[in-house]
Amino acid sequence: MTRSAEGVGDAVLFFRYTCEARGLRHPDDFLAKYREAAARLGLQNADEPAPKTVEGWLYEGRKPQRVFRPVIVEMLGHGIEALWTEVPEGTAQQFVPLAGASPTAPHADAGVGLDDMKRTGAMAVRRAKEFLLGADRERVGEDTLGLLDDEVQRLVAAYPREPLSVIWDDLLETQEQVFRLLEGGRVRPSQLRDLNVKGAMLSFLVAKGFNDMEVPHQAMTMTRVAAACAKDAEHPGLIALTYGLKSLIAYWADRPEDAYHYAGQGAATAADLRGTVGLWLLGLRARAAAVLGDEETVRAINQQAADRREHVVHDDLDELGGLFFYAPEKQLYYAVEAEVLLGHGDARLAAQAEQAVQGFSDPSSPSWAFGDLAGSRCDLALVRLFGGDLDGAAEAVRPVLDLPASHRNNGIVVSTMRIRHALMSSPARTAAVAQDLRAEIEAFPVGRPALPRG
Incomplete structure (x- = not known):
């Protein structure tokens, strides 16, 4: 059981616990890492706390001022509210971050030596992959296909969990390797x-x-490439998925008519499929219908999806996981979002929205995704706001606003801006909490979302 860390006395904060686990016991050590985090965020001449201020954070439980919080979140990988929570005596508290739960992310400062070893090791692996891919000059060998299998599975699993900047280069390189093999004319018919x-x-x-x-x-162009490959592979599930991706792109680009159209095409393609791709397309269609204000269609589609869930038989895409599996918790998140887009905020929907957030609360779950957790939190904030609970709305969205810039993708930014728009039309818009929250949301996308550095 934990409680707020304001005035914690002798209790140990998770902030201090995390810093000490990384060897940051002195303000000078802390400030060195703080400057590195500020540089990663692209903050030139960033405000820097005084050593006495850092000591107050570490040893007196003081909360940092808002100007310092984005850098601290980037530095430690946890939201401010989680960091300023007590660690129960004698235990290692398990926190649920919106970011930083990557299976590949270091949990402690590994040191320069280990970093160099990893970097040179990665170069050796890259060179070995190039050797293997080039060795099969006359034909594509099974080792090459096995290597690509491993890489595709790794990237599929990593995409919902990692910031895009971490995997982008590997993703493009692996795609290039596959295209090179397809163009090279060395592929057996059984491998094509x-x-x-x-x-x-x-x-x-x-x-x-x-x-x-x-x-x-660019997203739509690359989706058409994916569709061409799926058609050449004669894979109905992948073909349906590409329609879903077109719908998703249109949805976040504020083109709900196109989103509804593409989702309908995909749903027709997936009508006879038993995997979860058909459910995803129904969810996409319901959300688009909600933006268009068609409440009757939203209810009918969501009911159809709920009925269809009971008859799902997982296929090869579901087994692959990541973005290719539409988990039950994601289906609930989409259903809640459709209701939110219609402007609803009753107690029943609030309970469902809380359940959707809870569904993404375990980073060890195969279906965990920082974007889905952030999106479900934004929906919960809107439900509470529509229901007149301004403080509850602020509490729900707080961890999202604490996300480091590397995790602020387009969908998360758009979702937070919906809260800002709702605040502007809320009866409570003049309240101090509403004004502060609106200002924070306006500042949120300034660092720009999830762009691969360089």
Whole structure:
């Protein structure tokens, strides 16, 4: 059981616990890492706390001023509210961050030596991959396909969990390797379908990346590449998925008519499929219908999706996971969002919205995704705001506003801006909490979302 850390006395804050685990016991050590985090955020001449201020954070439980919070979140990978929570005596408290739960992220400062070893090791692995891919000059060998299998599975699993900047280069490189093999004329007929499936999956992820970077034209072009590969592979599930991705791109680009149209095409394509892709397309269609204000269609589609969930038989895409599996918690999140877009905020929907957030509360779950957790929190904030609970809305969105800039993709930014628009038309818009929250949201996208550095 934990409680707020304001005036905690001798209790140990998770902030201090995390700093000490990383060897940051002195303000000078802390400030060195603080400057590195500020540089990663692209903050030139960033405000820097005084050593005495850092000591107050570490040893007196003082909360940092808002100007310092984005850098601290980037530095430690946890939201401010989580960091300023007590760690129960004698235990290692388990926190649920919106970011920083990547299976590949270091949990402590590994030191320069280890960083150098990892960097030179990665270069060796890259060179070995190039050797293997070039060795099969006459034909594509099974080792090459196995290597690509491993890489595709890794990237599919990592995409919802990692900031785009971490995987972008590997994603583009692996796609290029698959295209090179397809163009090289060294592929056996039995290997052709497999490579086209990989090409479709990788192009799907690259297209999603462009959408997260708010480049809808490039995202749509790459989706058409994914669709071409899926058709060459004669894979109905992947073909349906590409329609879904077109709908998703249109939805976040504020083109609900197109989003509804593409989702309908995909749903027709997936009508006879038993996997979860058909459910995703129904969810996409319901959300688009909600933006269009068609409440009757929203209810009918969501009911159809609920009925269909009971008859799902997982297919090869579901087994792959990541963005290719539409989990029950994601279905609930989409259903809640459709109701929110219609402007609803009753007690029943509030309970469902809280359940959707809870569904993404365990970072060890295969279906965990920082974007879905952030989106479900934004929906919960809107439900509470529509229901007149301004403080509850602020509490729900707080961890989202604490996200480091590397995780602020287009969907998250758009979702937070919906809260800002709702605040402006709320009866409570003149309240101090509403004005402060609106100002924070306006500042949130300034660092720009999730762009690969360089």
